[in-house]
Amino acid sequence: MFKAKIYVNYKPSVLDPKAQVIQNTLRRLGDDNVQDVLVGKYFELTLAAADQAAAEAQVARICDEMLANVNTETFRYTVEELAVAQ
Structure with a gap:
């Protein structure tokens, strides 16, 4: 089992109105x-994948096709193997 932590943000060239409102209010x-203020989205996915490479490939595809x-927007992610309880 693997846990993916995914962060999605606007590209630097795209105006982010929510971030601008927050910065003006501050x-x-x-x-x-x-x-500077950066507003984004955060996702966590738990995957049953064959290995780290397969989990990372699946997460990249999901981000590219659905989440971002x-x-x-740009996205970045980490994928960690979960400890198996015995």
Whole structure:
């Protein structure tokens, strides 16, 4: 069993209105030192895959086909093998 942790964010060239609202609000609250805000999506998947490479390939495909809009978003992920309870 493997656990995938997936992070999806807008590409740097895409305006993120939610992040802009958060940054503007922080400035109004006096947090002028916040230089940038990044808003994204986070997913966790538990996979029954044959090995690490198969799990990573499956996660990459899922991200590319469903979880991220590759025109406007980027994604990154980690895949860790889960300890088997005995």
